[in-house]
Amino acid sequence: MMKLSPNVRRAWNHRESGMRLKARIIFDYELLYLEKGQLTIRIGDTIHTIMPGDIILFKPGKEHEFIESSGECWMPHIHFDALHEDDFEEVPINYKNLSECSQKEKGWIREEVLESVLQIPDVIRVENHGEILKTLQQLIHTYERRDLDFFILQKSLALKLIYLIVKGLEASQASGLKVHDKSLDATATLIMERFDQTILLEELSKTATLSVFHYSRLFKQKYGLTPHQFQMRYRIEKAKDLMIYSPLSVTSIAEKVGYGSVYAFSKAFKQMEGISPRKFIQTFTGMNEL
Known part of the structure; x- marks a missing residue:
């Protein structure tokens, strides 16, 4: 998740009657919100009926097609890379299936992280979809103008979209x-x-x-975290504050944050922070423990 650094390739308010699109794969991600109308789409081997308020996340290299639509479909959507890629500007939006793509084009297919890491499904149905639409429209508005602040703003809005989707999914799964x-x-x-x-x-x-x-x-x-892990994390954060801002020894700090021995504290600290308490003090204060 720490590597997320989205770049928006294209963003627009697409409105179409008789929406159809042949089977294809894309190299990046496409996030589509159905604001009006009805869509029948295939993603992989699954047919989905998409209604207003539904959100679709098309994933890199995963075949999909638009089979048919009903009424005029309002489909604000974006194409984006989830991770920063040096060849971002070189990669186009694709309309071919995998067998039609060259080896170079197949090399453009991005690493899939939004489902594998964040468990975001192909079709998203969440209660906060209105907030997601509002942020998506703001991103489209920003893309259309592309002023000097666009590079920073598009990243922050794309990250906000991902955040809102994850929180919406969590809420729907946790009644x-x-x-x-x-x-x-x-x-x-x-x-x-x-x-x-x-x-x-x-x-x-x-x-x-x-x-x-x-x-x-x-x-x-x-x-x-479990309650025990939550307490462990809080203890270590308290200990780090004491190590940076107080003259207390590691033994005294261990006692203050609830550890029965400096050995137990040092073991827990290193497990969580990757370094020993004494190394932490030296790194962040420039001093050796007295």
Whole structure:
């Protein structure tokens, strides 16, 4: 995810009656929002009926075709690379199937990361689609004008689109998460307030009024970490602040953030940060521990 650096190849408000497009692959990504009308499309071996509010993400090298449409279709969409590519300006939008592409053209097919890393499907149905449309229209408006700020703004808007889609998918997959959102936040606050103490999972689940199993599952779904991992991360962040801004020894810092021994603290720190506490102090302060 840290390598995401989208570049928009083309962006436009496409309106078409009788929309059809023969089977093809594209080298980049295409994000299409159906604002009006109805589409029947094939992606791989699957036929999809696309209705207003649906979003399609066509992926690099994955064959698709537009079979038919109903009514005038309003289809604001963009072509973009998800990762920065040095040959970005050289690569065109493709309308051929894979067998018709030359070896050079096949070499232009981008690495697929949005599904493999972020689990974004081909067809996206999310409640926040209106916000996604608004951002997509803003990006199209920016592309059409392409002033001096375009390079920065198009990246930020494309990243925002990806973010909104991911958050929309998370929300649609986590109906139980909304119900327990406040109680999960309360347990996260409890962990942060008592980061230097051992807090039993039973106490946290009781605070959230959930079973231990249900609480653990929802907590990880919301924060991406188990409660124990969440506390570990918070402890290490507190320790880093103390190492940079206080004169305390590593042994004293280990005690302050809840570790029973400097060995246990050093092991946890190196596991999370990739370097020892003493190396961290030396790197970020230029000083050796006293």
